[in-house]
Amino acid sequence: MSNAPLLEVKDLRKYYEVKSFLKAPKAVKALDGVSFSLARGKTLAVVGESGCGKSTLAKTLMLIEEPTSGEVFLEGKAMSALPAADWRKSVQMIFQDPYSSLNPRKKALDIIAEPLVIAGGLSKDEIYDRARKMMQKVGLRPEFEQRYPHMFSGGQRQRLGIARALMLQPKVLICDEPVSALDVSIQAQVLNLLMDLQDEFQLSYLFISHDLSIVRHIADDVLVMYLGQIMEKGPRDRVFANPQHPYTRALLASHPDLTAMKGPRATLEGELPSPLNPPLGCPFQGRCPYVMLVCRDIRPPLYEVDGRRSACHLHAPDLKAGEASGSKPEIARRDGILTASL
Numbered sequence: 013m014s015n016a017p018l019l020e021v022k023d024l025r026k027y028y029e030v031k032s033f034l035k036a037p038k039a040v041k042a043l044d045g046v047s048f049s050l051a052r053g054k055t056l057a058v059v060g061e062s063g064c065g066k067s068t069l070a071k072t073l074m075l076i077e078e079p080t081s082g083e084v085f086l087e088g089k090a091m092s093a094l095p096a097a098d099w100r101k102s103v104q105m106i107f108q109d110p111y112s113s114l115n116p117r118k119k120a121l122d123i124i125a126e127p128l129v130i131a132g133g134l135s136k137d138e139i140y141d142r143a144r145k146m147m148q149k150v151g152l153r154p155e156f157e158q159r160y161p162h163m164f165s166g167g168q169r170q171r172l173g174i175a176r177a178l179m180l181q182p183k184v185l186i187c188d189e190p191v192s193a194l195d196v197s198i199q200a201q202v203l204n205l206l207m208d209l210q211d212e213f214q215l216s217y218l219f220i221s222h223d224l225s226i227v228r229h230i231a232d233d234v235l236v237m238y239l240g241q242i243m244e245k246g247p248r249d250r251v252f253a254n255p256q257h258p259y260t261r262a263l264l265a266s267h268p269d270l271t272a273m274k275g276p277r278a279t280l281e282g283e284l285p286s287p288l289n290p291p292l293g294c295p296f297q298g299r300c301p302y303v304m305l306v307c308r309d310i311r312p313p314l315y316e317v318d319g320r321r322s323a324c325h326l327h328a329p330d331l332k333a334g335e336a337s338g339s340k341p342e343i344a345r346r347d348g349i350l351t352a353s354l
């Protein structure tokens with residue numbers, strides 16, 4: 013199986029214009045230059061605090077929101093050039109709260125069958141036959157066919173949402189916090205189901221989650237976002253074992269069980285700045301223990317460092333030793349790689 017990217021996102025931006033009385037409209041930069049790729053059969057986890065743009069990314073990929081600029085490619089075909097119905101055959105989504113996305117007046121089997129009914133081209137018998145098989149695949153018993161969504165438990169409802177999303181045989185499944193509304197014991201069951209289905213159908217997952225223990229469990233690659241921008245992206249093991257961006261380090265600092273990261277652990281302090289008024293330069297400057305003058309003015313590029321990318325000026329090859337210290341906590345740095353803070 014080729015590892016060429018199935019989904020490719022290039023410099024994606026989504027600015028929401030926000031109008032307020034007697035004031036000039038302002039832009040919320042919900043996505044501000046996001047690029048990544050996702051290979052077939054792999055899971056890319058998107059992490060970051062509330063408001064960093066995760067759901068906007070999902071909505072843009074689902075054609076719910078139109079990007080301000082940038083492009084998304086599926087097997088080399090541009091999202092903007094494909095008819096929406098074709099795109100949706102390949103890219104489907106499951107939600108945090110499946111209840112709000114399932115029609116309360118429809119029965120389970122009809123809910124699962126509906127995407128194929130809308131797509132047309134198959135006989136009713138064929139469609140319902142496939143829907144029954146899909147119900148079984150996601151672990152819903154045949155006697156649930158005629159039940160309405162409210163008669164299911166949270167975990168069963170998520171199974172229903174998964175079955176519906178898979179009926180068009182998509183290649184990409186976008187999962188926006190798919191288990192965060194479920195009890196921990198049920199979370200594991202649904203995650204195991206998702207992993208089994210991924211193997212069986214060679215699905216690619218864009219898995220949005222704020223739960224880093226789940227991310228470490230299921231992700232192949234990790235994308236760390238902050239204020240609409242990518243702070244760090246790379247293979248899961250690299251990112252967890254030795255996070256490079258100060259923001260990732262702070263996120264992981266409160267999870268000693270998940271990382272072998274050395275040194276004192278500066279935890280995340282201060283508030284997320286308003287996306288209406290993002291600072292010039294690095295978005296993380298206001299909360300970063302290592303902030304330097306350059307961070308105030310210049311947005312750091314995504315440096316290639318230790319097998320992943322990290323958008324921090326500390327990785328700059330021409331950074332002088334003194335610039336990174338001062339009265340602030342020191343960070344050990346060799347060849348641009350952050351090893352530990354003293």
Ligand SMILES: Nc1ncnc2c1ncn2[C@@H]1O[C@H](COP(=O)(O)OP(=O)(O)O)[C@@H](O)[C@H]1O
Nearest residue numbers: 028040042061062063064065066067068069287
């Ligand atoms: N329709 C909208 N109009 C204006 N601002 C929005 C809209 N949707 C989202 N935003 C803003 O965009 C930013 C990113 O939101 P979102 O993608 O929902 O973040 P997340 O899912 O990571 O919590 C937030 O500041 C949010 O307030």
Ligand SMILES: [Mg+2]
Nearest residue numbers: 063066067068
């Ligand atoms: Mg969200």
